[in-house]
Amino acid sequence: xxxxxxxxxxxxxxxxxxxxxxxxxxxxxxxxxxxxxxxxxxxxxxxxxxxxxxxxxxxxxxxxxxxxxxxxxxxxxxxxxxxxxxxxxxxxxxxxxxxxxxxxxxxxxxxxxxxxxxxxxxxxxxxxxxxxxxxxxxxxxxxxxxxxxxxxxxxxxxxxxxxxxxxxxxxxxxxxxxxxxxxxxxxxxxxxxxxxxxxxxxxxxxxxxxxxxxxx
Amino acid sequence: xxxxxxxxxxxxxxxxxxxxxxxxxxxxxxxxxxxxxxxxxxxxxxxxxxxxxxxxxxxxxxxxxxxxxxxxxxxxxxxxxxxxxxxxxxxxxxxxxxxxxxxxxxxxxxxxxxxxxxxxxxxxxxxxxxxxxxxxxxxxxxxxxxxxxxxxxxxxxxxxxxxxxxxxxxxxxxxxxxxxxxxxxxxxxxxxxxxxxxxxxxxxxxxxxxxxxxxx
DNA sequence: GATTGAATTCAACAAGCGTAGAATTCAACA
DNA sequence: TGTTGAATTCTACGCTTGTTGAATTCAATC
Numbered sequence: 001x002x003x004x005x006x007x008x009x010x011x012x013x014x015x016x017x018x019x020x021x022x023x024x025x026x027x028x029x030x031x032x033x034x035x036x037x038x039x040x041x042x043x044x045x046x047x048x049x050x051x052x053x054x055x056x057x058x059x060x061x062x063x064x065x066x067x068x069x070x071x072x073x074x075x076x077x078x079x080x081x082x083x084x085x086x087x088x089x090x091x092x093x094x095x096x097x098x099x100x101x102x103x104x105x106x107x108x109x110x111x112x113x114x115x116x117x118x119x120x121x122x123x124x125x126x127x128x129x130x131x132x133x134x135x136x137x138x139x140x141x142x143x144x145x146x147x148x149x150x151x152x153x154x155x156x157x158x159x160x161x162x163x164x165x166x167x168x169x170x171x172x173x174x175x176x177x178x179x180x181x182x183x184x185x186x187x188x189x190x191x192x193x194x195x196x197x198x199x200x201x202x203x204x205x206x207x208x209x210x211x212x213x214x215x216x
Numbered sequence: 217x218x219x220x221x222x223x224x225x226x227x228x229x230x231x232x233x234x235x236x237x238x239x240x241x242x243x244x245x246x247x248x249x250x251x252x253x254x255x256x257x258x259x260x261x262x263x264x265x266x267x268x269x270x271x272x273x274x275x276x277x278x279x280x281x282x283x284x285x286x287x288x289x290x291x292x293x294x295x296x297x298x299x300x301x302x303x304x305x306x307x308x309x310x311x312x313x314x315x316x317x318x319x320x321x322x323x324x325x326x327x328x329x330x331x332x333x334x335x336x337x338x339x340x341x342x343x344x345x346x347x348x349x350x351x352x353x354x355x356x357x358x359x360x361x362x363x364x365x366x367x368x369x370x371x372x373x374x375x376x377x378x379x380x381x382x383x384x385x386x387x388x389x390x391x392x393x394x395x396x397x398x399x400x401x402x403x404x405x406x407x408x409x410x411x412x413x414x415x416x417x418x419x420x421x422x423x424x425x426x427x428x429x430x431x432x
Numbered sequence: 433g434a435t436t437g438a439a440t441t442c443a444a445c446a447a448g449c450g451t452a453g454a455a456t457t458c459a460a461c462a
Numbered sequence: 463t464g465t466t467g468a469a470t471t472c473t474a475c476g477c478t479t480g481t482t483g484a485a486t487t488c489a490a491t492c
Contacts (some may be wrong), residue, residue, distance in 0.1 A: 022469075038344045040256050044450065054471050059451065061469095100429045126397060127340045128254045133397050140399075158401070165393060165401040166413055172397075173389020177381060181342060181349050181388075183356075185374070185381040196429040197382055201417040210413040236439070260480065270441050275481065277439095 034121030075118040100199030250337030316415030
């Protein structure tokens, strides 16, 4: 499954010079390594080894580790439109509350091949690298904030941002506990159980009264 | 403010040989560095420099970086009893819902001197080090699970663990977004606002029906 | 004041890191 | 077939890391 193997199996194909599949193989390998070990933990040498390639080649294609990270993590921004659409309206069963649907959509995205690695890499690195933290903030703004703005209660921009941040905090906490810290009960739960348990809270963040703390 | 300064200012005190304040100074410095940079990012040399001490001395006292980390992060386990008590019952104003009180207590703990560094160091390192992740899991079990068990609805142990994990995910997500990712709206919000916004969701996790997703 | 044992410093090792540039292979084209 | 330019490899630099052991300082005890 290395890049050299694939080149060998492809043999003399119609590719023009300067375009084997290696460049993409490196990017994919980088996503996996960043997802598993974070920015600092992932080494260029390990990325190259996983792609079956010389370490210097990584540098030749992407210039520096930081640029490679940016290129690898930019992956979710492409299907983010898909995510946003899924979060907002389409593909929602009639009568299903929006909060429940958002939880289900997020879980589906996090378990789909490319997005999973990019998102986990971003989250793993965000706590140690300010650059990664900024990228994650931007990603959240691109996805959560937009979809919240189209469905939120108050029209006040500040309040909408507050609601979106609350939703993001619950979603990130879920991803953190389920996929990275591997809290038993959350890791074992099904998407349906989690949607039923967490969805109503999301709905409250979306349209509920956030100033009523439930005092008797 | 280095250890040597303090020894100099203390002069010939009544301390017995082998007990300057250096050992504790190193531990405190380590907590700060681990909190700011995580396990991998914090270097023994930086820890020693911040304590005004030779790097080898760190090793002389604590043996290895891993043992130093364990010693520094064990700090929260001491006031964890305090935290648990605060989360459970005492110091709660009459009529204030438990969820709101838990949020307020957590915020207070995270902003108090020693706990803040230890907790953030644990959280920052948990995503890159499996050892730190295990320590964080244990810490959560020690604090959240116990206090939830004493107030949760169902007596089923599995369901109680599920409820506790949900609460932990929301709390960790809040800490993540507010203190580390620095989401504007959450970082700027007051403890009261956050308690009012998040508390009711915690109450639902504590005693609500988690199988009703709010379907119309 | 000599002794003792802990605290502290010094210098250095081995390993791993990101990065760089020269050398080489190789596929397409004239 | 020889040329060309990109892909790929080799070797190595400079730096930082955790760790180690020997040497040194220093406060308390006899």
